[in-house]
Amino acid sequence: MNNTRAKIVVDHLSVQYDDGTESLRDISLEILANQITVLFGPAGGGKSTLLRALNRLNDLVDGVRLIGKIYLDGEDITGSRVDVTALRRRVGMVFAQAVPLPMSIRQNLTYGLELAGVRQAGKLDFAVEKSLRASALWDEVKDRLNDPAIALSGGQQQRLCLARVLALEPEVVLLDEPTSGLDPISTAKVEASLQEIKRDYTVVIVPHSVQQAARISDQAAFFLQGELIEYGAGKNLFVAPQNKRTEDYVTGRFG
Amino acid sequence: MFLLISAATAATVLPIVFVVGYIAWLGLPAISVEFLTALPREGMRAGGILPAIVGTVYLTLGTGLIAVPLGVAAGIYLAEYAKDNQFTRAIRIAIINLAGIPSVVYGLFGLGLFVLFLHFGTSIIAGCLTLSIMTLPVIISTAEEALRAVPQSFRVVSISLGGTKWQTIWRIVLPQALPGILTGIILGLERAAGETAPILFTVAAFFLPRLPHSIFDATMALPYHLFVISTQVPGMPIRIQYGTALVLLVFVLSMNIIATLIRSRARARRQW
Numbered sequence A: 001m002n003n004t005r006a007k008i009v010v011d012h013l014s015v016q017y018d019d020g021t022e023s024l025r026d027i028s029l030e031i032l033a034n035q036i037t038v039l040f041g042p043a044g045g046g047k048s049t050l051l052r053a054l055n056r057l058n059d060l061v062d063g064v065r066l067i068g069k070i071y072l073d074g075e076d077i078t079g080s081r082v083d084v085t086a087l088r089r090r091v092g093m094v095f096a097q098a099v100p101l102p103m104s105i106r107q108n109l110t111y112g113l114e115l116a117g118v119r120q121a122g123k124l125d126f127a128v129e130k131s132l133r134a135s136a137l138w139d140e141v142k143d144r145l146n147d148p149a150i151a152l153s154g155g156q157q158q159r160l161c162l163a164r165v166l167a168l169e170p171e172v173v174l175l176d177e178p179t180s181g182l183d184p185i186s187t188a189k190v191e192a193s194l195q196e197i198k199r200d201y202t203v204v205i206v207p208h209s210v211q212q213a214a215r216i217s218d219q220a221a222f223f224l225q226g227e228l229i230e231y232g233a234g235k236n237l238f239v240a241p242q243n244k245r246t247e248d249y250v251t252g253r254f255g
Numbered sequence B: 001m002f003l004l005i006s007a008a009t010a011a012t013v014l015p016i017v018f019v020v021g022y023i024a025w026l027g028l029p030a031i032s033v034e035f036l037t038a039l040p041r042e043g044m045r046a047g048g049i050l051p052a053i054v055g056t057v058y059l060t061l062g063t064g065l066i067a068v069p070l071g072v073a074a075g076i077y078l079a080e081y082a083k084d085n086q087f088t089r090a091i092r093i094a095i096i097n098l099a100g101i102p103s104v105v106y107g108l109f110g111l112g113l114f115v116l117f118l119h120f121g122t123s124i125i126a127g128c129l130t131l132s133i134m135t136l137p138v139i140i141s142t143a144e145e146a147l148r149a150v151p152q153s154f155r156v157v158s159i160s161l162g163g164t165k166w167q168t169i170w171r172i173v174l175p176q177a178l179p180g181i182l183t184g185i186i187l188g189l190e191r192a193a194g195e196t197a198p199i200l201f202t203v204a205a206f207f208l209p210r211l212p213h214s215i216f217d218a219t220m221a222l223p224y225h226l227f228v229i230s231t232q233v234p235g236m237p238i239r240i241q242y243g244t245a246l247v248l249l250v251f252v253l254s255m256n257i258i259a260t261l262i263r264s265r266a267r268a269r270r271q272w
Helices: A047-054 A084-090 A105-115 A121-134 A154-166 A184-197 A210-216 A244-250 B002-030 B033-037 B050-081 B086-100 B103-117 B124-148 B152-160 B165-194 B222-231 B238-269
Strands: A006-017 A022-032 A036-040 A064-072 A091-094 A172-176 A202-206 A219-224 A227-233
Touching: A006 A047, A006 A202, A022 A047, A022 A202, A022 A219, A022 A227, A036 A047, A036 A210, A047 A064, A047 A091, A047 A172, A047 A202, A084 A091, A091 A154, A105 A121, A105 A154, A105 B165, A121 A154, A121 A184, A154 A172, A154 A184, A184 A202, A184 A210, A210 A244, A219 A244, A227 A244, B002 B238, B033 B050, B033 B238, B050 B086, B050 B124, B050 B165, B050 B222, B050 B238, B086 B124, B103 B124, B124 B165, B152 B165, B165 B222, B165 B238, B222 B238
Parallel strands: A036 A202, A036 A219, A091 A172, A172 A202
Antiparallel strands: A006 A022, A006 A064, A219 A227
C-alpha cells in the first residue's frame, strides 16, 4: 500500500496514577492511516490505557496523569483546551463487552448523531443503513430496526456497537478486545468487517489473542509491562521478531 | 423453622388487614356523595369533609412542586457530580439526620421560620414548605440510589459517542432511573399527605368551612381534621370519624399502589 501517512503520532507518552503506579512508560509510535494496527501483549501491559488515551476516555478516571503528547493529524489532543466531545466523534471506540444502550436498534445508531445535532430524518436513515452494511449486520436486522437492541445475540450486539461508532463517520476506530466474548463465527464476521472498513478508517485494535493479532494486523505493537518492546509491520513481526521477548511471547513461551 | 417464619409473616400482615378492614367496616356507612363534596355543618357533626380533602390535595401537590425539583436535582448532584470528599460526606450525613427528625420538630421549625419570621402566616405556602423540608431526604436519597443503579457502562458508551456529561445524564441515565425516582417521590409525598404534626402549627385550620382562595390562606386538612373530630369535638358521630379516616387511608394507599405499579412495570420492561 502506498498510503503510509501517519494518522496518529504518539510522542514520549507516559501514563501515571496518583498512587504512583505507571501503566505506560515513554511510548512513541506512529499509527498509519487506513491500516489495522494491533496493540498486543500480556494483560496489564498498557494496551487499553493507550487506546483510551487516544480518545481521552482516561479523563473519566480520577487521578490519571498523562505526560507526553499525542497528535491526531498533527494536532495535539492531550491539552486541556481540546474539545473532547468533538475528538470522540473523530476517534470512536468499541469496548470488550457489547453494551447496547437501552433503546431500539435504530436509536442506538442515531444516538451519537443526534447528540451532535443531526436532526434530518434522511441523513439519519442513510447513516443507519450505511453503518449496518459496513458492519455486516444490515441483512439480519433491517426488518426489525425498532426492536430493542438488547434482543440481539451477543455477536450481533457487538457488530451493532461497531456500527454505532461507524454511524458517526469517525476517522479512527478503536477496538478494545471486541471479540473476547464472541464465538468463532461472530469473531470472523467482525474481523471481516474490519478488513472492509480500513479502506475508509484508521483501525487500532487490542486483539484478544496472538493468533488474532497475527491474522488481522497490518502493523503490530508488542507491549510488556507498560513498555513498547517492538513495533513494525505485522508480516515481519510475527514471522521474524527482532526482540527476544517478542519472540518468546509470539511463540507462546509465556503469555 | 418454616412455621416460625410463616407465623412471623402472618403477624406482620394480619394487623394491616385488620386495621384496613376495621376502618372500612366502620367508615363505609359514612361515605356518600354529600360526605365527599359538601362543607361541614353543625359543628362538623354533619355534612361533608370537602375542605379537608381539597386542603390535603393542595398540600400534597404544593409539596411536590417544591420538593420534587429540589430533591431530584440534589440526587443528580450527589450521584453524578459530587466527588467523594468532606463536603459531600457532610451533605449525606445531613440528609440522613434530616430523615430522622421527628415530624413535630419540623412543625415547630416551620412555625418559627415560615409562619412567623417570613410572615407567611398560617398558610398553605408555609405548610407546603414545611412538608417539603420533611419530604426532601426521602426524595433525595431514593433519587440518588436510582441513578447509581444505572450501569456505569451506559455512561461510558454515551460519552465515547461524543456525548457531554449532561447529555448523558438527560438522555440515558435519568430516563433509566425515572421509575425509581418516581417511586421515591410518591412515597415521600404520601408521607407528607398523612402527617399531622408538621401542618399543625403552619397551615391547618380547626374549622374553616370554605375552600382556600390563595396559597396564603389557611386550610383544613384530612389528618388534622381527623385529630380534631376524634378528640376535640364532643358528641361526634363515630361513623364520621371513621369515614374521614377511611378517606385519608384510601388517598394514601392509592398513592402507594401507584408507586408499586410503576416499579413492577419498570422492572418488567428494564433492558439491563
